Amino acid sequence: MTTLLEVENLSRSFGGLVAVKDVSFSLRAGRITALIGPNGAGKTTCFNLVAGALKPTSGRVLFEGRQIDNSPPETVCRMGIARTFQIVRPMREMSVLENAMIGAFSWTRNVSEARSKAYESLESVGLAAKAHARTDQLTLPDRKMLETAKALSTRPKLLLLDEVMAGLRPTEAAGIVGVLQKLAEGGLTILLVEHVMRIVMEVASRVVVLHHGAKIAEGPPGEVVADPKVLESYLGAGFHV
Amino acid sequence: MQKKFDRGVERTRWLAGITVFAVLGLVGLLANPYVISLMTIVLLFTFLGQSWNLMLGIGGQLSIGHALFVGLGAYSVGVLYVRYGISPWVGLLTGMILAGSVGASIAWLSFRFEVRGIYFALLTIAAAEFARIMFSGWEFVGAMQGLFFPAPSGGIEISMLRGDARFYYFVALALAALGIIGTEFISRSYLGYVWRAMRDDESAARALGVRTFQHKILVISLSAAMAAAGGGVLALVQGSIFPDSIMGMGLSVDVLIGPVVGGLGTTFGPLVGSLAAIPLNHLMSALGDSLRIPGLNNITYGVVLISVVWFLPDGIWPAIVRLCKAIQAPPTAWLWHSRKVEE
Amino acid sequence: MLSLWLNVLASGILLGLVYGLVALGLTIIFGVMRVVNFAHGEMVVFGVYIGYWTVRLWNVPIIVAAAIAAVVMFAFGYLLEALIVKRFVNRPHHYQFIVFIGLSLLFSGTLLVAFGPDPRPTASQLSFQTVSLGLVTLDLARVQAAATAGLLIALLGAYLKFSPFGRSLRAAADNRLGGLIVGLNIPRIYAVTFGIGAACAGVAGALISPLFDAQPYLAVDFTLLAFVTVIVGGLGSFGGALLGGLVIGVAEAIAALMFTPSMKTALPYALLIIILVFRPRGFFGAKEI
Ligand SMILES: Nc1ncnc2c1ncn2[C@@H]1O[C@H](COP(=O)(O)OP(=O)(O)O)[C@@H](O)[C@H]1O
Ligand SMILES: [Mg+2]
Numbered sequence: 001m002t003t004l005l006e007v008e009n010l011s012r013s014f015g016g017l018v019a020v021k022d023v024s025f026s027l028r029a030g031r032i033t034a035l036i037g038p039n040g041a042g043k044t045t046c047f048n049l050v051a052g053a054l055k056p057t058s059g060r061v062l063f064e065g066r067q068i069d070n071s072p073p074e075t076v077c078r079m080g081i082a083r084t085f086q087i088v089r090p091m092r093e094m095s096v097l098e099n100a101m102i103g104a105f106s107w108t109r110n111v112s113e114a115r116s117k118a119y120e121s122l123e124s125v126g127l128a129a130k131a132h133a134r135t136d137q138l139t140l141p142d143r144k145m146l147e148t149a150k151a152l153s154t155r156p157k158l159l160l161l162d163e164v165m166a167g168l169r170p171t172e173a174a175g176i177v178g179v180l181q182k183l184a185e186g187g188l189t190i191l192l193v194e195h196v197m198r199i200v201m202e203v204a205s206r207v208v209v210l211h212h213g214a215k216i217a218e219g220p221p222g223e224v225v226a227d228p229k230v231l232e233s234y235l236g237a238g239f240h241v
Numbered sequence: 242m243q244k245k246f247d248r249g250v251e252r253t254r255w256l257a258g259i260t261v262f263a264v265l266g267l268v269g270l271l272a273n274p275y276v277i278s279l280m281t282i283v284l285l286f287t288f289l290g291q292s293w294n295l296m297l298g299i300g301g302q303l304s305i306g307h308a309l310f311v312g313l314g315a316y317s318v319g320v321l322y323v324r325y326g327i328s329p330w331v332g333l334l335t336g337m338i339l340a341g342s343v344g345a346s347i348a349w350l351s352f353r354f355e356v357r358g359i360y361f362a363l364l365t366i367a368a369a370e371f372a373r374i375m376f377s378g379w380e381f382v383g384a385m386q387g388l389f390f391p392a393p394s395g396g397i398e399i400s401m402l403r404g405d406a407r408f409y410y411f412v413a414l415a416l417a418a419l420g421i422i423g424t425e426f427i428s429r430s431y432l433g434y435v436w437r438a439m440r441d442d443e444s445a446a447r448a449l450g451v452r453t454f455q456h457k458i459l460v461i462s463l464s465a466a467m468a469a470a471g472g473g474v475l476a477l478v479q480g481s482i483f484p485d486s487i488m489g490m491g492l493s494v495d496v497l498i499g500p501v502v503g504g505l506g507t508t509f510g511p512l513v514g515s516l517a518a519i520p521l522n523h524l525m526s527a528l529g530d531s532l533r534i535p536g537l538n539n540i541t542y543g544v545v546l547i548s549v550v551w552f553l554p555d556g557i558w559p560a561i562v563r564l565c566k567a568i569q570a571p572p573t574a575w576l577w578h579s580r581k582v583e584e
Numbered sequence: 585m586l587s588l589w590l591n592v593l594a595s596g597i598l599l600g601l602v603y604g605l606v607a608l609g610l611t612i613i614f615g616v617m618r619v620v621n622f623a624h625g626e627m628v629v630f631g632v633y634i635g636y637w638t639v640r641l642w643n644v645p646i647i648v649a650a651a652i653a654a655v656v657m658f659a660f661g662y663l664l665e666a667l668i669v670k671r672f673v674n675r676p677h678h679y680q681f682i683v684f685i686g687l688s689l690l691f692s693g694t695l696l697v698a699f700g701p702d703p704r705p706t707a708s709q710l711s712f713q714t715v716s717l718g719l720v721t722l723d724l725a726r727v728q729a730a731a732t733a734g735l736l737i738a739l740l741g742a743y744l745k746f747s748p749f750g751r752s753l754r755a756a757a758d759n760r761l762g763g764l765i766v767g768l769n770i771p772r773i774y775a776v777t778f779g780i781g782a783a784c785a786g787v788a789g790a791l792i793s794p795l796f797d798a799q800p801y802l803a804v805d806f807t808l809l810a811f812v813t814v815i816v817g818g819l820g821s822f823g824g825a826l827l828g829g830l831v832i833g834v835a836e837a838i839a840a841l842m843f844t845p846s847m848k849t850a851l852p853y854a855l856l857i858i859i860l861v862f863r864p865r866g867f868f869g870a871k872e873i
Contacts, residue, residue, distance in 0.1 A: 051448060077450035085448070091441035093506070094434075102438040106450025109431045154450050303678045350860060359620055359677050360819070363811050364860065370808050371853035378844060490804050494685055501682050536696025536800070543690030550682050551671065 004029040004158055004189045005050065005081075010059035010069075012045055019045040021213035022059070027158065032180060032190040034200040034221070037210035038234060043193045044086050046210070047160050050191075051083040052076035063158070078106050080157035084147035084164055086193070090135035096122065097131040099146055103153030114153075121149040124179055126172075141167045145176070152183075159183070161192040165199060177203050197225065209233070261512075262418055269410045277410050279523060283515045284413035285475050290499030290511030291420035292467035297497075298506030299424075299433060300460030301440025302348075303362040306369030307468050307496040310340040312488035314469025315476035316376065319388045322401075324381075329402040333473040337466035343368075344465030348458045366493070373488035387483040390476075402477060409478045416474060417512065420467070424508050436460055468496070498542070502549050504556030513558045518545065592837045594722055598730035599795075600833020602788050605733040606806065607813035607825035608740065609784030615820035616757040616777040617673055622684035625807030626691035627782050629800060631657060631789020633695070636704055636798040638790075646725070646794060650732055653790035654783045661782025665775040673774065688803065695800035703797035729791035736787060737826060740780070744822070753777060757820070785810075812852045816859050831855070 005027040012020040020042040027033050035043050048054040050061055052073040061069040068076050077083075082103065091099050100121050104114035122128045125145040130138065138146060144164045151159055161180075165173045173196070180203055184190055194200050200207060200221055207224040209217040211233040217224050224230055268280060289311060296302050317336030321327040347368050351361040377385050397404035402412070427433050438446040439453050447453050476482050486492065503514025522538055529537030553560050610624050621627075631653045638649040664687075672683050713724035744750035756773045785806075796802060813832050817824025832852045839851040 053444065053448065073444070073447040074450050074452050077448060083448055085445065089442050089445035091438050091445065093441055094437055098434060098437075101434055102446065102451065103449040105431050105435050111429065111431055111434070114431065114434070150449055297678055303681065305681060350857075360815070362677065362681065363620070363815055363819075366808065367812060367815065367853050367856050371850055371857065374850040374853065378847065378850070490808070494689075497682070505678075534697055535701055536693030539689045539693030539696065541693075543686040543688070543693060546682055546686030546689065547668070550679050550686070554675075554679065 002029045003027070004064060005191075006060075006062040007046075007050065008060045008062070010046070010049055010061065011057045012042075012049055012054060013057050018213050020049065020056075020210075023210065023213070023215045024059075025208045025215065025218060027189055027191060029157075029189050030184060030187050031205045032184050032192065032203050033206045033208065034204035035191055035193050035208050035210065036195070036197075036200060041210040042213040043210055044162055045213075047083055047162055047191075047193070050076075051081060051160060053083075074106075077103075077154055077156075080155075081160065082151035082154045082156035082158070083160035084144070084151050084162050086162040088140070088143040088147050090138075090143060090146055092135060094135070095131070096127060096133050096135060096138065096146060099135060100127075100131075100149045100153050103150050104155075106154050117153050117155075118149070121152040122146075124152065124183075125149045126175060126179075141165075141172065144168075148176075156188065158189045158191065161190060161194075163193050163195065165194060165196065173199060201225070258421070262414070265414055265417075266411075269407060269414060274406060277406050279520060281406065281410045281413045281478055283519045284410070284417040284512075285471055285478065286495060286499050286515045286519060287417045287512045288413070288420045289468055289471040289475075289496045290503070290515055291417075291424055292464045292471060293496050294500040294505065294507075294511055295424060295427070295467065296460055296464035298500060298510075299428065299440060300436045300457065300464070301443070302457055302461055303359075304365040304461075304464070304493075305362050305497075306365035306367070306493050307464075308488045308490065308492035309365065309369035309372050310344060310465040310468035311472035311475065311492060311496065312369075312372060312376065312482075312484070313340040313343060313465075314472030315482050315487045316382055316388070317469070318473035319390065319476050319482045320382055323388055323390060328400060329473065329477060330400070333402075333470055336469040336473050340469035340472075341462035341466035345458050345462040348461040352454055352457055366490070369488060369493060370490070373484050376484040376488060382484075383482065385484065387481050390480045392480075402474075409474070412474055413478070416471065421508055421512070423467075428508070432456075432459075498546065500556075502545065502557055504558035504560075507556070507558050510556050510558045513561070514556065517557060518542075521545065588841075591721060592841050593834060595726060596834035596837030597830060598722065598726040598833070599792075599837070600830035601730040601733040601737070601826075602792055602829070603809060603813055603833050604826040604829025605737055605784050605788040605791075606810050607817065607829050608737060608822065609781040609788070610810045611814045611817070611820055611822065611825040612784070613778055613781035614814070615822075616753060617774055619669065619673055619680055620677070620684070620811075620819075621778075621781060622681060622807060623688035623691055624781075624785055624810050625803035625805065626688050626695070627657060627661070627785035628789040628806040628810075629695060629798070629803045630660070630691070631786035631791075632793045632796060632798045632802065633699065633789075634786065635790035635793025639793070646728060646791065647732060649793070650787045650790040653786040657786025658779040658783040660779075660786075662775045662779035664782070665778035666771075669778060670771065670774060688807070692800050692803050695803075699798070699800065701800060703799040705797045723795075725794040729795070732791055733788060736784075740784075741822060749776070809852065812856045816852075816856055 003026045007023060007025050010020055010023045011018065023046065035046065037043055045054065049056050049069065052068065052071050052075065056069050059069070060067055063079060063081060068079065091102070097115070097118055100118035101114045104117040108114055119128060119131065122131055125148050127142060127145050127149055130142065135143065135146065144166065148161060148164050165176055168176065177199060180190055192204070204221050207219065207221045208215060209224060209230050216229045216233060217227045269277065272280070289307070293304060293307050296304055314333070314336035317339055318329045318332030321332040321335060322329050347364055351364050376382055382388055393403050393405065395405070397408050435446070435451050435456055438449070439451055439456055443453050472487065476487070498518045499511040499515035501514065502518050503512065504510030522542060525538035525541040529535060549556065606624070606628055609627070610621055613619060613621050634653040634656060635646065635649045638644050638652050639646065668683070668687070672680050714721050715724055715727055744754060752768050753773055753776070756768055756770060809832065813828040814825055816831055817826070817828030832855070835851050835855050836848060839848040843851070
């Protein structure tokens with residue numbers, strides 16, 4: 001069982017606000033891990049730190065044993081970490097297919113190869129039929145799936161998914177869960193931020209819980225939801241498990 | 242089904258392109274000297290517009306000092322030819338390399354600490370002004386008095402790129418055609434995809450592995466080199482080089498009017514825009530001179546620019562395309578829109 | 585020798601204050617609206633013409649001319665924003681640039697139509713008077729212009745810092761969305777901001793009208809000078825504009841003494857490039873543009 005990503009004592013503050021506080025966890029290859037916590041807990045900031053979009057105030061991120069927290073996002077991506085943006089960022093003037101092609105150019109310069117990879121990614125998230133649409137013709141859940149497809153085209157080893165299933169109907173979400181499970185079986189490691197506990201329970205083999213920037217629990221989903229600290233943090237924030 | 246449709250459209254595009262250039266070729270053979278010289282300028286600014294368009298419309302980087310690159314090209318050709326008798330072909334190549342390196346340096350200077358957007362634009366204009374002032378005081382390149390090419394001997398000399406007005410018309414036409422083919426080629430290559438991604442959302446592109454720092458430098462130096470080639474030919478056509486007109490702010494504005502009026506990021510926009518704007522400018526200048534109203538062409542230009550951005554923010558070309566589509570014209574035109582390569 | 589240098593330094597600082605005022609107008613507009621006014625030089629030149637005509641027609645002191653310029657240019661800026669600029673505030677930079685280039689062509693064309701291309705020297709008594717302070721002898725025109733500019737900069741700074749409207753203006757500059765949420769009247773703030781920016785340019789123009797001949801072609805130089813000044817100081821920074829103005833003013837004065845005239849005009853740009861090598865956002869630049 002190899003460790004793909006190691007996050008060591010990671011902290012990040014914005015001015016006075018400490019968004020991520022001394023967080024450590026590690027991801028094992030081929031597993032799906034969920035990162036949960038109430039809004040503002042620091043989940044997206046964690047993603048940004050791992051993906052190189054933000055530099056940590058202190059702490060380290062190791063990917064395949066190499067320190068990556070000083071690398072720019074494009075380097076991190078090329079090493080094998082792809083991420084989606086919680087607030088979707090489609091390239092507006094490009095079609096859905098073209099959007100899905102961009103990531104492929106991190107490993108090929110051949111346009112038709114990139115195009116077939118893009119079709120494949122779109123296929124896996126159920127967007128192939130809309131390949132030629134403009135991105136502003138997509139619904140929000142579809143745009144989140146496009147984010148996922150864009151990330152998949154980079155052929156990542158680790159995929160960071162930030163609330164990509166928000167707004168999906170249960171049947172649609174179930175479809176995506178199936179896709180993620182299949183990807184994981186194929187060796188992809190996934191770290192996902194997700195609010196719907198049912199989904200977390202179903203796909204994740206491990207759960208990391210953040211609250212006010214700090215890790216308050218970690219373990220198999222069954223244990224974590226029973227943890228009084230976790231319940232308190234969610235109930236305190238007005239959440240229903 | 243998609244494939245077949247693509248191929249049909251592809252054929253129409255080629256046909257349309259060849260038709261346009263055939264007509265322009267005929268113009269060169271048949272038109273009177275006035276039209277020839279006007280159209281030479283139109284075609285040269287089409288090419289210059291394409292260089293600017295490549296940088297902003299595809300690469301997403303705004304230059305408001307393109308005159309710098311145009312001027313470097315013009316002076317490279319001028320100085321080498323006038324001072325040393327070296328062929329303008331060498332001058333063009335020198336100018337392109339020089340402008341490309343200067344463009345790369347400006348880009349490097351500005352993007353190195355991830356300074357983006359308007360700072361870069363302001364830096365281009367500052368660099369252009371700096372160069373203009375330096376050249377204005379530099380005796381070796383003719384300073385304010387300008388640099389003059391010897392009058393052409395009459396015959397056409399390809400090796401020295403010298404000839405009459407009609408010869409330069411065809412040189413300009415070849416350049417414009419090269420610009421269109423080149424833009425299309427780049428647009429469809431991986432560079433086109435990566436650059437448009439960078440244009441639409443730089444951070445998102447980086448998250449997908451696009452090395453935007455390198456690509457910005459690349460697109461800017463390529464655009465600068467293109468502008469220098471256009472500048473070199475412009476100098477030959479005009480027969481003289483003055484720092485204020487070849488490196489001034491006015492030229493930077495002239496360069497971008499074509500693509501803006503015609504349609505930013507489109508392959509055909511710079512041509513359509515230059516065809517519309519430059520004759521209008523000449524007309525208004527002439528009218529202003531004869532009516533003794535010196536600012537008339539400035540006012541018209543100003544009003545045209547504001548109106549285009551206000552009413553036709555995509556430019557004339559996409560508007561024509563929409564119109565064609567609306568009246569069910571054959572699907573010729575709209576695919577010229579280079580942003581839609583994939584459809 | 586010492587007195588020569590002191591004189592140069594002093595006159596550089598004096599003109600630098602006026603440059604600072606011009607740059608301040610540009611930087612306030614940018615700070616609040618994230619818009620670069622590429623027609624700023626034309627607004628300075630409007631001020632120069634206002635100075636020229638008020639002095640010529642009514643023979644008023646230059647301070648009065650500056651006050652008139654302030655009122656006229658504020659109204660002009662306010663209306664321009666409300667009628668045209670506001671449509672483009674949220675558009676990409678290049679659209680804004682094109683609109684402002686259009687405006688700048690329109691304005692300079694109008695000036696050409698109205699006044700012709702020839703320079704008009706302002707017949708001010710001030711142009712020939714001097715004041716002496718120990719080793720330093722200065723033109724009265726420069727001293728007056730600088731004193732007025734300095735006073736205005738201080739007043740404007742105080743206004744932005746302490747008045748309720750100034751505070752909401754700075755709040756809007758910090759966070760546009762936040763400002764909308766807490767109920768700031770953003771359209772009005774923008775129009776007033778643009779008015780203030782135009783007034784700064786206009787007043788500076790009127791103040792220097794005894795020093796520069798009124799001429800439409802001056803506009804480009806002022807636009808570029810203002811750009812250089814704000815980049816040196818840092819776009820969007822109040823203190824930066826002032827500092828940039830002083831740096832450029834002094835640099836120009838020193839260059840005028842040491843180099844040929846063309847080198848003198850090139851120096852601010854050279855300075856700019858050097859500064860950008862070391863401080864890419866200028867002295868006090870905003871983090872994210
Ligand atoms: N770029 C930023 N600047 C300032 N504060 C930020 C920034 N990004 C996030 N924050 C703050 O950090 C905290 C954690 O945010 P985030 O990571 O987005 O939480 P989550 O994704 O768990 O909802 C929040 O209080 C948020 O306001
Ligand atoms: Mg989040």
